[in-house]
Amino acid sequence: MQTRTLAPDERGIAAAAQLIADGQLVAIPTETVYGLAGDARNGAAVARIFEAKGRPSFNPLIVHVADAQAAQTYGDWCDMADRLAQAFWPGPLTLVLPLRADAGLSPLVTAGQNSVALRAPAHPIARALLKASGAPLAAPSANLSGGISPTRPQHVAQGLSGRIAAILDGGPCEVGVESTIIALTGEPTLLRPGGLPIEAIEDALGARLALRSEDSAITAPGQMASHYAPNATMRLNAKHAREGETLLGFGGTPGAALDLSVSGDLIEAAAALFDHLHALDAGGASAIAVAPIPDHGLGRAINDRLRRAAAPKDH
Structure with a gap:
């Protein structure tokens, strides 16, 4: 087709x-x-x-x-x-x-x-x-x-x-x-x-x-443990990148390859999240370290996606 x-x-x-x-x-x-x-x-x-x-x-x-x-x-x-x-x-x-x-x-x-x-x-x-x-x-x-x-x-x-x-x-x-x-x-x-x-x-x-309890039955989209995942492994709440990792920053994180929002704007960060993960995948990143994201407002959705992206894959 x-x-x-x-x-x-x-x-x-x-x-x-x-x-x-x-x-x-x-x-x-x-x-x-x-x-x-x-x-x-x-x-x-x-x-x-x-x-x-x-x-x-x-x-x-x-x-x-x-x-x-x-x-x-x-x-x-x-x-x-x-x-x-x-x-x-x-x-x-x-x-x-x-x-x-x-x-x-x-x-x-x-x-x-x-x-x-x-x-x-x-x-x-x-x-x-x-x-x-x-x-x-x-x-x-x-x-x-x-x-x-x-x-x-x-x-x-x-x-x-x-x-x-x-x-x-x-x-x-x-x-x-x-x-x-x-x-x-x-x-x-x-x-x-x-x-x-x-x-x-x-x-x-x-x-x-x-x-919703995380171990309850799936009743809506986006509830699978591993979801939204890049090819790379991911480590969350990282203050800096370890050897072999590419750093995805927030709020102007020093040394970040890409930053979800240099100014720390959660609306801007949400809009950039998947686009930046695609870009890191395309750039060949094998391991991604992600800077901490505040867990309020749209930060809750960003952190939910990041946790599922970082979860062990089913395949």
């Missing part, structure tokens, strides 16, 4: 919408990372997502929708969902809700569970494609499973060229880490920190979020 690159204009979006209608896969830009999109109602298309990524079938997918009204087609809505959607949609927040009996989604999307993960992306190209296709889009990150998430179209091509129909080129992603995932199937629970700070969500709810 030859992978086409589509321009982010009316013609490119129309071509992407036709490919989606034909059951094909298109990598699309969102504000968080590039997603590998297929019609969430089409079992063959969803199966192609798992095949292209080499993704385990027990790992559920996020369904991207235009807005809260569309989300209510697939998940049982509630007051808390309404409050969070009004505050943060479109944006980097995914809500896990009870699956409606008449949702019409492929069972592969939910990995056979009775809940569904829903998000309304903010990126104008993603929103235009949702409108043009008229389809709910299952769209995990557009990379090989377990690898570094893609924040540029070149990252997608490196991993998936020849495995998918097209890449819709929207340039670099603004947020740079995946969405924050909140379960509303019971007590509001943080399933994955991400591009929306937890503090903002708790302020909107007027309550603290419960935390």
Whole structure:
């Protein structure tokens, strides 16, 4: 299969919408990372997502929708969902809700569970494609499973060229880490920190979020122990590089090959994280030492990705 690159204009979006209608896969830009999109109602298309990524079938997918009204087609809505959607949609927040009996989604999307993960992306190209296709889009990150998430179209091509129909080129992603995932199937629970700070969500709810136990069953994307990983080994909270290590800095770390944010800005660091890991991989780094990152705001999402990237790989 030859992978086409589509321009982010009316013609490119129309071509992407036709490919989606034909059951094909298109990598699309969102504000968080590039997603590998297929019609969430089409079992063959969803199966192609798992095949292209080499993704385990027990790992559920996020369904991207235009807005809260569309989300209510697939998940049982509630007051808390309404409050969070009004505050943060479109944006980097995914809500896990009870699956409606008449949702019409492929069972592969939910990995056979009775809940569904829903998000309304903010990126104008993603929103235009949702409108043009008229389809709910299952769209995990557009990379090989377990690898570094893609924040540029070149990252997608490196991993998936020849495995998918097209890449819709929207340039670099603004947020740079995946969405924050909140379960509303019971007590509001943080399933994955991400591009929306937890503090903002708790302020909107007027309550603290419960935390998922790391040894509980996988109920949402991004919960596998080893994930987002470069080829290199990684050592975290490093004050300096040891022999043979390449240093990834933060806040102006002396001797860093790359710095996530020289000024110590966590928003800038989140946007740069995966791009810098891709660059270190491409540069042939065999071991990466990562400077300490403050564990608040977007720092929680950055540290979550780094811990999973540094975890022992399953292969």
